[in-house]
Amino acid sequence: MKKLILSLVLLLGFNSYAQLNFSSYEKATLKLRNGDILIGEARITDDEKVNFRKSKGNKKQKHNYRTLESFRIYGEKDTLRFTYKIIAGKEPRLMRVLREYPGRINLYAIEYFNNTFRPGGTPTNPAVPLGEGVSLSTGVAVNASEYYLNKGNGFEVVKIGNDHPVFGKRRFKNALIEFFEDCPKLIEKVEENEFSRREMEAIVDFYITNCHS
Known part of the structure; x- marks a missing residue:
């Protein structure tokens, strides 16, 4: 019974994460579809839109996947890149770009968190230290990530799974094996658990180096 209750709490906690959003404006460059x-x-809003202004005091412009192709937000230590991608024919979702090898393979993530953080800043809840879960180099603390891949230059992506500490491990491994069926070397490493679920960037780099002609 205790294990069941713990599992339900963890599951509800994961489902209640809100996608990464920033509570204040940050320096940015937007590339529009025109x-x-x-x-x-x-500033990224909680409904996955982007509010833009030239500087403080200027009129705000609102953008979504219909007008916005991609954008960069500049934190104190690093740059975060974002774009919109389609998951299985559904409405485009806002994703962070983790790896892009144009014409070959691309890795994206939807990142979730319990508390609100901002690039280069500190958590709104000091009880949750930076470094819990996944920490971006900008100082944004992330609790979990969902990973998406595609090959070539398509707009649609395939969901691989998440790096939640409890749920989805088997599904994640099976999805990797299916997606990388053209790379026996990588499949062998996945089956031997040589890559963790938080090493997706390393997995993609391995594929490019060892398996893609």
Whole structure:
């Protein structure tokens, strides 16, 4: 019974994460679908839209997947890149770009968290230290990530799974084996548990180095 209760708590906690959003404007560059480049400040909203302004005091512009191709947000230590991708024919979702090998393979993530953080800043709840779960180099603390892959230059991506500490391990491994069926070397390492679920970037790099002609 205790194990069942713990599992339910963890599951509810994971499902209640909100996607990464920033509580304040940060320096940003936006690339619009019409080819225009906007330089100024941007903020990601909790409904996966992007508010942009040239500087504080300027009129705000709202963008979503219909007008926005991709954008970069500049933290104190690193740059976060985002784009919209389609999951199995559904409405495009906002994803962080982790790896892009144009024409070959690309890795994206939807990142979730319990407390609100901002690039280069500190958590709103000091009881949750940076470093819990996944920490971006900008100082954004992330509790869990869902990973998505595609090959070539397509707009649609395949969900591989998440790096939740309890749920989805078997499904994650099976998804990797199916997606990388053209790479026996990588499949062997996955089956031998040589890669953890938080090493997706290393997995993609291994594929590019060892398996992609």
